[in-house]
Amino acid sequence: MRTTMALKMMFATLALGLAACGESGSDVPGGGDDEEVIPLLVAGSLVDFQTGDSLSSGAINVDGISPPPSVTLVGGNFEIAGIPPYSNFHLLASSPPTHRSTYGSVIVTEDIDVDGLVIETLSEDFVASLHAEFGVADSATLSVVLGKLVDENGSALAGVPGTAFQLEPTMQGPFFLDADRAPDLRLSESSSSGYVVIFDVEPGLVSFQASPGATVSLAMADSPAAARAVTLAEIVVQDGDVVIPTGVSFSADVAPIFDNRGCVTCHSKNGIGKDLGGLHLNGEVNKMHKELTEEVSERHQIVRVNLETPAESLMLTLPSKEDPPDVHPNSTFLSAADADYLTILGWIQEGALNN
Numbered sequence: 001m002r003t004t005m006a007l008k009m010m011f012a013t014l015a016l017g018l019a020a021c022g023e024s025g026s027d028v029p030g031g032g033d034d035e036e037v038i039p040l041l042v043a044g045s046l047v048d049f050q051t052g053d054s055l056s057s058g059a060i061n062v063d064g065i066s067p068p069p070s071v072t073l074v075g076g077n078f079e080i081a082g083i084p085p086y087s088n089f090h091l092l093a094s095s096p097p098t099h100r101s102t103y104g105s106v107i108v109t110e111d112i113d114v115d116g117l118v119i120e121t122l123s124e125d126f127v128a129s130l131h132a133e134f135g136v137a138d139s140a141t142l143s144v145v146l147g148k149l150v151d152e153n154g155s156a157l158a159g160v161p162g163t164a165f166q167l168e169p170t171m172q173g174p175f176f177l178d179a180d181r182a183p184d185l186r187l188s189e190s191s192s193s194g195y196v197v198i199f200d201v202e203p204g205l206v207s208f209q210a211s212p213g214a215t216v217s218l219a220m221a222d223s224p225a226a227a228r229a230v231t232l233a234e235i236v237v238q239d240g241d242v243v244i245p246t247g248v249s250f251s252a253d254v255a256p257i258f259d260n261r262g263c264v265t266c267h268s269k270n271g272i273g274k275d276l277g278g279l280h281l282n283g284e285v286n287k288m289h290k291e292l293t294e295e296v297s298e299r300h301q302i303v304r305v306n307l308e309t310p311a312e313s314l315m316l317t318l319p320s321k322e323d324p325p326d327v328h329p330n331s332t333f334l335s336a337a338d339a340d341y342l343t344i345l346g347w348i349q350e351g352a353l354n355n
């Protein structure tokens with residue numbers, strides 16, 4: 001199977017992180033074999049999207065972690081305690097009356113604390129300039145998405161045409177910001193800033209795909225949208241379609257995902273996923289295969305792999321984001337375009353074999 005360079009680099013970092021975790025775990029008195037899930041501290045500051053200036057006050061809400069972690073905010077600097085490792089989540093920043101409530105791009109954690117996050121919020125003046133330039137009325141019930149088109153390395157991507165987007169008929173756009181992040185109605189493709197604007201998005205979870213005729217694929221994390229709020233998101237642009245892998249091996253392709261994406265930190269030893277979910281994912285291939293394809297889940301009363309409707313399998317839905325959220329404490333897969341999500345989906349489509 002092919003893995004992109006970006007993913008390989010991410011896996012390398014994760015492997016290092018796990019090794020470090022093992023070392024510190026042995027220092028815990030009486031720790032023995034029992035690895036604990038150590039919650040993370042995530043810190044950063046609020047800035048204005050257009051000027052980059054720090055904001056002196058505001059509020060932060062965490063979306064996507066249950067139970068909700070505690071947030072401390074001093075001026076425009078925040079600290080959040082209690083984020084599970086290997087999670088993805090969004091922060092909703094607000095600083096009324098000068099700024100519009102803004103969901104930041106997805107934040108993905110490994111097993112180390114995160115510091116120096118910069119969370120951008122849009123000023124009311126800037127939001128007004130978007131509506132004025134693009135001629136779309138400000139809606140009290142719908143939301144605005146400001147996407148940043150990037151390549152696989154995260155660099156802003158110019159030249160992505162508006163026709164590449166498949167939008168709901170009720171949405172308005174796509175429109176583009178120029179190289180200085182100013183709205184420009186004349187642009188029909190992304191500038192070097194990479195920013196695209198889409199209005200009138202329904203509250204709930206939002207993610208954009210490429211239109212059927214497009215020569216690129218778009219991958220955006222499932223992101224929250226709320227009435228009269230702005231959602232910032234990175235949209236990764238790749239050549240060609242999103243492909244569901246074939247010839248997937250359980251032992252060689254699927255099992256390593258449980259390590260690489262942190263499922264084992266909660267689902268092995270005395271982790272909360274083992275206690276509450278009765279699922280061990282402890283690296284023993286035959287046992288894991290049996291748990292996933294034969295055992296009936298005590299809580300959900302179904303087998304964790306669904307051969308009839310693969311995308312409805314518990315092992316895919318629970319670690320994905322839903323609106324409203326399900327019982328899973330976090331989400332791991334960014335969207336249905338996540339490479340590991342697609343690998344597991346391909347494996348189930350091929351019969352979830354112990355191969």
Ligand code: HEC
Pocket residue numbers: 037084085086258261262263264265266267272273274276277278279296297298299300304314315316318319327328329330332333
């Ligand atoms: C932050 C800790 C955590 C992480 C990381 C995590 N899980 Fe879980 N998982 C849980 C908990 C807790 C439950 C039980 C939820 C409940 O039923 O209340 C659970 C339940 C599940 C279940 C259902 C078990 C059952 O039958 O009831 C599946 C399947 C599952 N997780 C798969 C995964 C996969 C796959 C990953 C990695 C992609 C993952 N989980 C990562 C904590 C975690």
